[in-house]
Amino acid sequence: MATEVFDADKEQETKKNQSRRIQSLQKTEKDDPEWKFFDTARIHVQAGDGGTGCVAFRREKGEARGGPNGGRGGRGGSLYLIADPGLNTLMPLRQKVHVKARQGRNGQGKNRDGTSADNIYIRVPPGTVVRDLKTQKVAGELREAGQKLLVAKGGRGGRGNAAFMTARRTAPKLAERGEPGSARWLSVELRLLADVGFLGMPNAGKSTLLAAASAARPKIANYPFTTIVPNLGVCDLGQGAGLVLCDIPGLIEGASEGAGMGGAFLRHVQRCRVLLHVVDGTSEDPIRDFNIINKELQQYDEFLAQKPQVVVLNKIDVPEVQERQEELMEALRTATGHSRVLAISAATTERVQELMGRLRKFVNVQPVPDLPVLPEIDLSKAGLDYDSDDFEIQSDPSYPGQWRVLGEYIEQMAKMTHWEYPEAVERFGRQLEALGISAELARRGAQDGDLIMIDQYDFDFSPGMTNVYIPPDLLEQEEKFAKSKTMKKEEEENDQTSWRPFQEGGFLDVDVEEFVGFGEEDDWDLLEDDDFDEDGAFVYSDDEVWTS
């Protein structure tokens, strides 16, 4: 079947593509010794950034600047893997390594929020296990058709200035940038889906049995470890009934300690419902072989060792084996503790069909195995979702006066800050205080004017004050603007725009009173060039409708 697909592809491919593909396959094989045995792929997923929040103001008759109405940026696209039974290899993933979702659109004036970007779904065959490449931790497994796994979360859109409106601060000139989308390398692996996994000593006749029972043509030779790639074969039992067989190579003495190749393969047969243990009747001591393999299995993987086994004594066409067949069968039944023992000859196919029929029935009554629970990590979180606002402060004695602050939350906040808006900078300063970073820096001996580095941003340390990086002319403007607004003194004193860490509900939940006075109906407008005449004077247009 695999060859058919390959031939069809081949016709369509240009020679150039073909050689490129072969080259890349060769490269992958070399880079990753596991590749040639399993279907694996590495992909880089990059979710879209959130759109930027907008700073805009309403137009008001007789006054150039009305209330803030900058909308929120849209959410960036997320990336999912989705199980599609129509696929049976990870080949497509190896051809497109980088997958990227789009950014959310920016917010606009008139409280128009930017549209969110579409999510992207990457199709993978059922049985695909997803790991974070860096940590090799399992993020999840896609088993059933349509099952989805979020692997990179799109960034949240930044809030527009309308969201920062308070009773006192009626004209906030700040907005957030969108949250950057998550990005990571994934290692994706397809677990083989077989009903029956073969195991046994090298040379026991596993490959011969696979060939006898199915159309698979594995390598067969009279020396140990002929099979180094797991071979799958389907035994056709007629009327649509089939049995998927897997010839597992390399389960040998020492495999659980890493000798041979046993260790690397076995996790791929964890889904087999039944193990078929092939015992070589021509071996000096078949019972000893049988016990060695089971001991190996036990040490390697208890989960596999608990699977029900069917045991066959192979090579009964050989006269010496025939001679002691009864004795060996009896000993095997004793060793196994059950009666699922059969004598066959893979070479002459004697009783192979009977074996397959029995296996089919036996497999049918086995429950679909629950795979062992692998330790899972959660890839569905964006930076701001992490429960921890922990931070770490690093300093190097050879660079006095320089401090690096590390922390998922504060770094993400730094990325979302619009540094060109002084108020946004000020807000970031308050976050440093709220998280206790300023206090901790002071405690560690940071002095006024020290260099503080967060992510790619540098600041001067100025505890209790807003950032000194604000250009003085901007500060002046700010001050004038603030003074021009009539402000109640007590309100001014209460000016503690409380910032709470996100997990306490601070990021998204905007105090209701911050929206006071602005309904859904937007009867204001942004100023545009044609709102002014040649002399720059404001022109009223007729179609302006006032409702309040």
Ligand SMILES: Nc1nc2c(ncn2[C@@H]2O[C@H](COP(=O)(O)OP(=O)(O)OP(=O)(O)O)[C@@H](O)[C@H]2O)c(=O)[nH]1
């Ligand atoms: N006479 C006889 N020889 C057999 C029988 N089954 C397998 N053989 C021979 O035993 C040798 C090993 O067979 P394979 O099928 O390659 O054994 P294997 O278990 O796959 O061995 P590895 O892949 O090395 O682990 C070959 O020479 C086969 O021809 C059998 O039923 N009777």
Ligand SMILES: [Mg+2]
């Ligand atoms: Mg073999």
